[in-house]
Amino acid sequence: MDFYFGLAQIIGVHTLLGLSAYIVLLTGQVSMAQAGFFAVGAYAAGMLTVLAGWAILPALAASSLLGAAVACAVGFPALRVKGLMLVIATLAFGEAVRLFFFNFDYQVARGGVKLGPLGGEGFRQIRYFPENGWTTMQVMLFIWIFVVLVMAILWWLDRSRYGAVLRAVGEDELAAQSVGINLTAVKVSAMTIGGAIAGLGGGIYAHYTTHIEHASFGILLATFALAYPILGGLGSVFGTVVAAIFVQGFLVEGLRFLGDWRNLLFGALIVLAMNLRPKGFLDAPTLRWIRRVFGGKRGAA
Amino acid sequence: MLDFIQSLSDGVLFGATYALIGIGFTLVFGVMHKLNLSYAAASVGGAYCGLLVLKVFAGAPPLAVFFCAFLAGGLLGYIVYLACFHFIPISNPLATLMATVGMLLLVDEVIVHQTDGMPLNYPALFDDVMLRAGEFTLRGDLLMVFVVSILCMAGLLALLYRTRLGLATRAVSQQAVAAQLCGIRVGQVNAMTFVITGLLGGIAGAMIGASVGTLSPLLTTPLTIKGLIVTVIGGLGSIPGAIVAGLLVGGFESVLQQYRGVTERDLYVMLLLFVFLVFRPGGLFAPKEGRD
Numbered sequence: 001m002d003f004y005f006g007l008a009q010i011i012g013v014h015t016l017l018g019l020s021a022y023i024v025l026l027t028g029q030v031s032m033a034q035a036g037f038f039a040v041g042a043y044a045a046g047m048l049t050v051l052a053g054w055a056i057l058p059a060l061a062a063s064s065l066l067g068a069a070v071a072c073a074v075g076f077p078a079l080r081v082k083g084l085m086l087v088i089a090t091l092a093f094g095e096a097v098r099l100f101f102f103n104f105d106y107q108v109a110r111g112g113v114k115l116g117p118l119g120g121e122g123f124r125q126i127r128y129f130p131e132n133g134w135t136t137m138q139v140m141l142f143i144w145i146f147v148v149l150v151m152a153i154l155w156w157l158d159r160s161r162y163g164a165v166l167r168a169v170g171e172d173e174l175a176a177q178s179v180g181i182n183l184t185a186v187k188v189s190a191m192t193i194g195g196a197i198a199g200l201g202g203g204i205y206a207h208y209t210t211h212i213e214h215a216s217f218g219i220l221l222a223t224f225a226l227a228y229p230i231l232g233g234l235g236s237v238f239g240t241v242v243a244a245i246f247v248q249g250f251l252v253e254g255l256r257f258l259g260d261w262r263n264l265l266f267g268a269l270i271v272l273a274m275n276l277r278p279k280g281f282l283d284a285p286t287l288r289w290i291r292r293v294f295g296g297k298r299g300a301a
Numbered sequence: 302m303l304d305f306i307q308s309l310s311d312g313v314l315f316g317a318t319y320a321l322i323g324i325g326f327t328l329v330f331g332v333m334h335k336l337n338l339s340y341a342a343a344s345v346g347g348a349y350c351g352l353l354v355l356k357v358f359a360g361a362p363p364l365a366v367f368f369c370a371f372l373a374g375g376l377l378g379y380i381v382y383l384a385c386f387h388f389i390p391i392s393n394p395l396a397t398l399m400a401t402v403g404m405l406l407l408v409d410e411v412i413v414h415q416t417d418g419m420p421l422n423y424p425a426l427f428d429d430v431m432l433r434a435g436e437f438t439l440r441g442d443l444l445m446v447f448v449v450s451i452l453c454m455a456g457l458l459a460l461l462y463r464t465r466l467g468l469a470t471r472a473v474s475q476q477a478v479a480a481q482l483c484g485i486r487v488g489q490v491n492a493m494t495f496v497i498t499g500l501l502g503g504i505a506g507a508m509i510g511a512s513v514g515t516l517s518p519l520l521t522t523p524l525t526i527k528g529l530i531v532t533v534i535g536g537l538g539s540i541p542g543a544i545v546a547g548l549l550v551g552g553f554e555s556v557l558q559q560y561r562g563v564t565e566r567d568l569y570v571m572l573l574l575f576v577f578l579v580f581r582p583g584g585l586f587a588p589k590e591g592r593d
Contacts, residue, residue, distance in 0.1 A: 030398060060381050077579045084336045086528040087398070089578050095526050096571035103564055118470060120564075219522050230399045263410040270403025275388050278396035 005136040009208050011248045013145035016201030017221070018228025018240040019150055022152075022192040025229050026163075026171035027190045031088035032112045033074060034225035037067040037195045039217035041202025043117060045099060046126040046212060050115055051108055056128055060146075060203040067199015068192045075191035076184075093223050104213040122213025126206050134228035143204055152196055154237045166190055170234075198225075231273055233280025242281055303436050308559040309552045315512055316551015317428040317450035321505035322524060323531030324457065325498040331474040332494045335397055339381055339404035340502060341525040346408045347374030347499065348506030348516055352421060362509070363424035367449075369502055370507035371414035375581040377408075378499015382492050405525070412518040420517035423510030446508040453504050454544060460497070461540075470494060474538070523567065527554075530574045536584030545585060 017038055023027055024031045045063035048054040054062075074093055107116040116122040129139050157163045168176040169186050206212050227247065232239025251269060255262040277283065283289075322341055329337045351370025354361045385400035428442025461467035472480040473490045481487050510516040511522070531550050535542025553573060558566040577584065 012524050025395070030395065077575060084330065084334075085533060085578075085582070087336060088533050089574070090575050092526060092530060092571045095522075096568055099564070099568045099571070103568070171358060219525075220406070223406070226402070227399060230395050249449025260414060264407065267403045267405070267410060271400045271407065274396045274400035274403065275384070278389050278393040 002029075002136045005140040006081065007249065007253055008140045008145050010134075011244050012140070012147045013201050013205045013208070014206070014224060014228065014248050015147050015241050015244040016150060016197055018232070018244050019154060019237065020197035020201065022194075022229040022234070022237065022240050023157075023166070023190050023197070024194040024227075025234055026158075026166040026170050027187050028173070029160065029187055029191070030084075030087045030226065031090045031191065031194065032087055032196045032219070033071070033093045033097075034194065034221040035096035035217045035219075035222035036090075037071050037075075037198035038202035038205065039066045039097050039101060039214075039226070042198030042206035042212050042217075043104075043123065044199070044201030046123050046206040047106070047116065048192070049128045050123075050126055051106075051110075056207065060200055063203035064196045064200040067202065068196035071195020071198070072188060072192040074195075075188040079276075091219070091222070094219070098214050098217050101217070115177060120214065122193040122215075123206070124208045124209060124211045128207050130210070136230075139208055140255045144207070146200060146204065149236050150200070151241070158237065189298050225294070227270065228278075231270070231280055233277075233282040233286075235280070235282055235284055239280055240284035246281070304559055305556060306553045307437060310437075311437065311443060312552040312555020312558075313548045314440075314447040315549070315555065316548040317447045318505050318508045318512070318547075319527050319531050320544045320547025320552050321450050321453060321508070322528035323535060323547045324454065324540055325502050325505070326528050326532040327535065327538055327540060327543045328494060328498050330532070332470060332481070333386070333491055335386070335394060336401070337381065337385070337498075338398065338525065339385065339408060339493075340401075340498065341528050342405045342408040342521040343381055343499060344374060344502030344506040345375065345509075345518070345521050345524065346412060346506070347377050347503030348423070348510045349412055349416070349421070350374075350377075350588070351503070351507050351510075352423070352516070355424070363426050366424055367504065367511075368509045371502040372503065374506065375496045375500040376504015378495040378497075378502065381499070382495035386491065387488075403522070409518055409521050413520075416518070418518060420515040420519075422449065423507075423514060423516050425511035425514065428511075428514075443512055445571040448513045449504065449508055453501055454540075457497070457501065458540070464492060466490075486543050526567075528571070530570060533574060534577050534584055536586040538544040539584065541584040542584055544584035 017034060020037065021031060021034045024034075039064035042215075044066045045059045048059035048062055049056060074090070076088075079121045100119055101117065104117050105119050107118055109115075113125070115125055134142070165176070165181055165186055169181060169183060173183060224247070228240045228243040230248070232241070232243030251266055252262075255265060258265065322344060325340050325344070326337065327453060329340070331336065336577060348370045350373030351366040354365050354369045358365075378533065381401070381404055385397055385404055389396045391574050425442045427441030427445045432439040432441070432444070444492070469480070469485045469490050470493070472483065472485055473487055477487055480490075506516075509520065527550060531543055533545045535544070535546035550570060550573070554570050557569045561569065
């Protein structure tokens with residue numbers, strides 16, 4: 001059973017990562033920096049619980065705030081450039097963060113053991129959960145409480161005026177600007193929210209793996225972050241969850257019996273999925289169909 | 302001072318390969334207004350295919366390897382076009398972008414799968430030649446890389462500005478709809494662009510293999526990022542920009558490697574990118590604002 005709880009933990013954290021890219025994608029911006037914010041959150045939360053002795057909740061709050069702050073700081077220069085330039089800028093930023101942690105040493109001796117991040121070797125011994133006697137199931141529930149919370153907030157945001165503004169900017173920047181929407185404010189705020197979610201996800205990730213290193217936050221993770229909302233479709237937050245379950249549950253775990261070939265299939269299946277369903281799994285017609293089936297008359301509109 | 306000039310010249314010579322990769326990104330962007338993130342991986346893949354010659358004819362000359370890499374790069378470019386661009390509706394840029402990322406992972410994994418992740422030796426020309434001027438030396442293989450890259454760029458510019466295909470390519474990149482109205486087959490031009498950039502990429506990959514001495518799948522990610530940085534610094538869509546920026550980035554990273562070490566080097570290259578984004582977001586040779 002613990003295996004499935006562990007899998008649910010992974011899916012939960014990856015859903016958070018995907019949601020952080022989702023909100024940025026709503027404004028039509030493609031950010032490859034989410035893995036960078038995720039790394040910032042992971043290292044910050046880990047250092048706070050291990051080195052400063054904080055409890056998990058304040059540490060997660062701090063990592064989330066830090067992620068937001070970094071995202072906001074990156075957003076301003078990066079969003080001066082549009083569209084595809086942003087992909088490049090954020091890709092470079094994500095790599096820069098990874099390289100920063102590759103060169104980052106901050107170790108403190110604690111009871112004969114040196115703790116803290118050590119460059120290429122990474123940051124070991126983030127043992128808050130085991131030390132406090134949390135079971136795998138408790139950790140899993142803890143993670144999913146955050147996932148559900150974040151999804152609820154995003155779902156509500158989507159239906160608010162702010163969500164309409166985000167989608168308006170995503171659909172057509174020029175039209176949005178001409179009705180008086182401040183493009184910079186909208187994009188930077190979406191980026192900041194995305195950074196907060198990624199920082200939170202990173203903080204949780206650091207604690208359930210207990211060992212983080214720079215290599216885990218590379219371009220592959222940034223790709224995953226983008227892949228979930230794009231594969232799932234931007235119509236609804238649930239698409240991201242479906243895609244995270246599909247990728248982590250089926251592509252990564254379910255195909256493990258294929259051994260070496262699994263990694264080969266992974267890339268090929270992304271290519272195939274984008275050719276067959278360019279608007280994502282849950283695209284507008286599918287969503288309408290789901291609403292008709294489950295929502296009765298109300299959803300038919 | 303001598304160290305500085307030495308590492309600068311080595312870097313600028315090696316930077317020619319960055320310029321080639323940058324041109325590939327920029328050309329596809331110019332014609333299709335889309336980013337092909339799998340380009341650097343496909344280039345390295347082409348270079349790997351070049352090694353197949355050695356498997357079939359043991360002791361084949363390096364030139365045959367380079368030529369095979371060149372052809373394989375073109376073929377891979379066409380495959381990327383079919384897999385990631387041809388069938389996906391043009392109104393859906395996110396899907397194409399994601400598909401090229403999938404392609405990047407796929408090429409990477411095929412290489413790892415075929416070589417067990419071990420770096421392979423790559424043949425080079427003139428690697429025993431050293432030009433000396435006092436303490437200052439020029440490595441023969443780097444010079445060869447530089448000259449081949451420059452020849453490729455000259456060939457590309459001749460193709461773009463002296464042939465009908467080049468005319469059609471430039472027309473599509475200026476205004477795809479208008480070009481179509483003039484009877485240019487846009488789909489064909491797009492496919493040809495991918496083949497041409499693929500050919501360039503194959504050569505670039507082979508040149509990188511030749512100057513480093515080995516090829517490894519670990520090259521693809523840094524190469525993708527360097528190529529993209531070159532594209533931005535040069536100005537998206539500008540070929541002269543990509544050339545200048547490639548040489549600039551090559552020299553810059555080599556000098557910083559000299560003074561700050563290999564692990565920190567790339568951090569400063571990213572910093573250079575952000576300096577450009579803040580102070581000159583259009584790049585060195587920003588194309589004039591279009592009307593559409």
